[in-house]
Amino acid sequence: MKKRALAIFTAAALILSAAGCNQGGGAASEPPEVQEDGTVDLTGTSFTIWSPIYWTGKVAGFADNEAWQEMQERLGVTLTFQQPPAGQEVDQFNLMIAGDDLPDMISTGWVEDGLFVGGLDKYIDDGVIVPLNDLIEDYAPDYKKALETVVLPEERKNFYTDEGNLCGFYAISPYEEWCYNGLLYRQDWMDELGLENPKTFAEVENVLTQFRDQKGAKNPLCFPSNGIDGFSGMFLHAWDVGPGFYNDNGTVKYGPIQPGFKEYLTLMHDWYEKGLIDQDFATRDEESLKRLMTSGESGAVIHSADTVGAWMEGISTMMGGNYVSEDGTKEIQYRLKTYQKRPPFGFFITSACESPEAAAAFLNYGYTEEGYMLANYGIEGETYELTGDVYTYNGIDYPAIEYTDKMLNNPDYPVLDAIAKFKMHIGPFIRFEHEGNPAMNMTNAGIRQAWTEGAGTDLVLPPVTLTAEEGKEAARIQNQTSTYQDTAVLEFIMGKRDLSEFDQYVADMQQLGIDQVTAYYQAALERYNSRPS
């Protein structure tokens, strides 16, 4: 009896669930007319946009943002925003596609990984998003022009997929935005001890030793909890090794199994034994790092200049550390490359959108001068005034501005909330982050600029895409390898495992299939290299 009841229930389940999976697409309508001046009259159209927001504060979402509101008013467009809770973007995204709940447009925020897994081409084949290659010809001429002129030639490949599709309206930066992560020392301690910004390992060791002996720092250097700085590859890059997969002259290699990695571990183990590296680094989280730095227990950290600068306000400014190597003259070829991702956010038109042409015309606005001024700075006369000067980057004119108190000193909206309220931080537009970010702190800007200019990026792997099959297999292998590697690296540094076993560790990693994953990335790199540019 139980069995039969179960059978009936299951059958009902099958039917009902299957009924839920029929897939509807938006009914295509007549494309809008392009007027003589190349613009499209969008008055009366409306779109839904799914977009992560990633940080919350006083402003609940894009609907409350004055720049977005102004944009709707100017174009006569009505927007409805769907904004998933911070931290739940991936699940929401997958449910949206599984449930066939597609909005007209989908945007990715900072962290594209996890959204569009398996590559954008797959989503075009599956009919989730529409390719834009032809659409932008007629409906988004300014975006097209920006792709051709503003985008740095060496970055252009990043805008297209392996199959040559242009999938999204991406934020475009006319220059490489400064990297934000690197080695930082306490400026006041450096000054008091009369120390120079170190260039060699011996000098770093001296600084850390002085911090410990002269300044009473119990744990002079805060260290990443997994033993490797994944952002900037700090210290590791002195042996021409990246923290993960890296590009050695067209050959992909995996950093943590290279001979240079053993050198790195040897040095870190030495520093750990000497008490120069935080003894408990494996158990530290962000708050512990903050405490170590602000309480004077540590004097150096590998972190974001802005974040640490904020922690240390009222205590000390920070000194941006040089890239170091054995002899101090080596040219470093690996660092954080902020734009190493395809411009980190893009807007995609879905198959549910009734008029992709109208959507393209709408998204084009951020690439017109009127549009990017609004997006970067807000509304003229309210949040900014023109100074009369004009910057020119890659052939695009860019009027210089000064922010008003509404943006900089607003009692109701502290500057971070002001960004969320009065300008766009994430969006489809030409982004002038260095001029347009009212929160950019000049001290930190100097540090970031020096970090960016202090090292090359030859070893950095461009933003390649694994296919869906490769991605699945890589996830299976990497879950085992990273579990194994994470433990081994900590044990090597802390001396719980002797470095003479390094070869055994490499053999184990290979046994677990790390070379297979490397091969996937190699294939992906080759597909990337043969993209039309």
Next chain:
Amino acid sequence: MKVLVKLKNDIVKHPWVYLMFLPVAAFYILFCYVPMGGAVIAFNDYSPRAGIFGSEWVGFKWFIEFFRDIYFFRLMRNTFLLNVYDIIIGFPAPILIAILLNELRARHYKSAVQTMMYMPNFISMVVLCGIITDFCITEGVVNDVLGWFGMEPVNWMMEQMAFKPIFIISNLWQYAGWSSIIYVAALSGVSQELYDAADVDGCGRVKKVLHVTLPALMPTIVIMFILRLGNIMTVGFEKVILLYNPLTYETADVISSYVYRRGVLEANYSYATAVGLFNSVLNFGFLLLANWMSRRTTEQSLW
């Protein structure tokens, strides 16, 4: 069809009962059994666009992948042991608390104590684990206390053998008070006359606990125990990932935390569902066993 006839007769006999059950049945069918078909994604290579039933069939691929994982036995061992220890220590604790509370005379004191004991249940895991970590790191209170006995300070969060004790003891702290509520409620049903009668019989305090209080708790204890055994392969990943680090993976990494880490690499619903299904089958097996034993010995049963 005999079944339907009998069912019809029963409905005629107890119309009200069946009417009452209607919304309950509707709930279970709609929200539990209808979606249950989705478990088939454990056997296919689910892609959101192809849908639950349209994705490519892969049979037991994900299960085999999990069984073949080099960490499979470690994950099984840690998951199982954490639960066994938690049953040995964490299961009796709330019962003991309820019995002690029952012995407490001062009513206001009793209610104050009870309210305080269940509070940790409300503090979010992130905050609680932050406090636990603060206790156990090198500069933590635990080392202060051990220092009185002449022990060198140790970062207990980096010690493999310390993970399970930390996990279990902090579980007591978080849940013992809250879990005791159900037993306190069960005891509120016990008639004062029974205690008075035991007094007349000259029973001492301990005897009264053994002969009146415990028997009164027994039905609840048995059911809670069966249900607990039905969770023997379940450890929530949230607390584990907040307390472990690669140095303690050996004793701390459990099935859910491992699957969670894989999810960070790639959201593979099929794999996660397959592992979840495997877990459920084991859990359900233990439940069947416990229920069968209970029916034989105490005549109590979940069905």
Next chain:
Amino acid sequence: MRASCKRRPGDLAANLLIAVVLGLFAIFCLYPILYVLFASFSDPRLLNQHTGLLFYPLDFTVEGYTVAASYAGVWTGYLNTILVVTAGTALNIFMTILGAYVLSRRDLYLHRAANLLVVFTMFFNGGLVPTYLTVKNLGLIDNRLALILPVAISTWNLIILRTSIEALPQSLIESARIDGANDVVILFRIVLPLVKATIAVLVLYYAVGHWNSWVNAMLYIKDRSKYPLQLILREILIENTSNAATQSVGNLSELDQYKQLVKYCTTMIATAPILFIYPFLQKYFVKGVMIGAVKG
């Protein structure tokens, strides 16, 4: 114990010992909430530097609460939560009572099969995607009912109530039936008053469950003005882990100095009301509400 106690000499000592043991454990349990409370009134900079236990606020200030209260969604979140807790718990209790009573009736045909099918759902479910599709097909997306209906019954709680109903003496129900009472009368007039304490427990469990829940809201609610408080709290907690988004915004001083403090303040704001639900229910736990209901 009032009437019949001949106090033995050891009794007082035992009472004292029990009181002390429980008291100590209670204080130990109270500590986390005190920690959060003290931290929430502390100076953000001192708090950032602090390590170890807290026994008083570090330089008392309410700054953190001012910042936390200005967060978008905190107050609407409160209202949404209260709405869901009230309506949800009422529905839970109603459904659970119906289910528990019917499933406790051993005389019904298919009694065991029905119970087994219910228990089965505790172990096997379709997972995230199909459940979402069901809710979507019912047209409940972005509707607060989606926070209530899919969790109308917790099987665990149903079993608890069923167990205490089964523990009632059958003779009571039998005699009522002989007097001509139908099942509705038996359930509401006879059974319910006898399991008041268990129902009080379930009210507590369900209400706290709704109060703390955020997963369903995360899945089914799109309109941010319908977000419950816990979802807002969660966003704030999550943001404490830095990510590329916040690290590259520029100078985050305001946010960053306050991050930790705001976390504690929001925790207090989100937790304090539900902490005090227990005293209201406590009167149902008073002894002797029913006659010898111990299963023999």
